[in-house]
Amino acid sequence: MDLRTSVSLLLLLLLGVCNAQHGLDNVQDSGSPDFLLEGDVFVPRTRNAMKCLGIPYSCLWPKSADGTVQIPYVLDSAYVLLYKTVDNTDRTNFASAMNDMQSKTCIRFIPRATQTAYLSIEANFGCSSLMGYIGDKQVVSLQRYGCVSHGIIQHELLHALGFYHEHTRSDRDKYVKINWANIEDGYDVNFQLQNTNNLNVTYDYSSVMHYARTAFGKNGLETIIPTKNPSAVIGQRNGISDLDVLKVNKLYNCKK
Known part of the structure; x- marks a missing residue:
């Protein structure tokens, strides 16, 4: 090469x-x-x-x-x-x-x-x-x-x-704070709430569908802050979480 x-x-x-x-x-x-x-x-x-x-x-x-x-x-x-x-x-x-x-x-x-x-x-x-x-x-x-x-x-x-991002689900404001001022210009659409059916599954900081703290942040500033658990790790891409699995099984009525 x-x-x-x-x-x-x-x-x-x-x-x-x-x-x-x-x-x-x-x-x-x-x-x-x-x-x-x-x-x-x-x-x-x-x-x-x-x-x-x-x-x-x-x-x-x-x-x-x-x-x-x-x-x-x-x-x-x-x-x-x-x-x-x-x-x-x-x-x-x-x-x-x-x-x-x-x-x-x-x-x-x-x-x-x-x-x-x-x-x-x-x-x-x-x-x-x-x-x-x-x-x-x-x-x-x-x-x-x-x-x-x-x-x-x-x-x-x-x-x-059929799944949205976790940080845009309808009840997210109870669990995270969005720092709108830290978001890169023109990218705030990525943080808009969606009218989701949450399948009676609690908010999941560990979801593979969650954005990281600095997603679309200006110069690496934090855009998403966990509030229920300030030390929570968000934005992992290691794999589906237990609650991700639960949501799939509920949505598709799996017998797992």
Whole structure:
């Protein structure tokens, strides 16, 4: 690998880490046919996807006769081939993230055959996902450098299952304080409350769907402060929490 290639890889890596730290890619180009809500919830302007956003949990993946929720997916070949060499690290991370969710819920990720509705997991720029079940091909974008890790994969898959960010749930003001003055200009939309059904599950500081304390903060200033437990760690991307699992099982009426 020559010096130019090494420098290019380093720049891509830095870009990916930056996006992952921010709660993922939040580029909103007015000339683009699409936009991102809450930083990584992908909303096509050209399709009626807002129905899944306006009514919480209105777009659920259908349940099979055996009680499981089967979600077909296609994995981008870019996760395997890199500079004409085989690299299985990405595929191992996907398998680990999916298997972890499957072992604790009734969700089953299955390779797509001919299904019309499926997840197309693509190595695009940034980390983003459509919200809930669309009924057609729906893209989950996971950039190779910065997004293909256990917790971030699960974060985007939970969006695809229909979950919002924890810090935007309807009762969040009882548990966290949003420092609006510390938020980067133009990014306050990522902290707007949503009219969520919280499934009678308490607020979860440890949720993989929670933003970190300094998410979208000016010069690293704190934007989210836990109030019930000031020392709580928020914004972890190690993997789904116990309450994340509980919410999936409640939403999809799993027998787990």
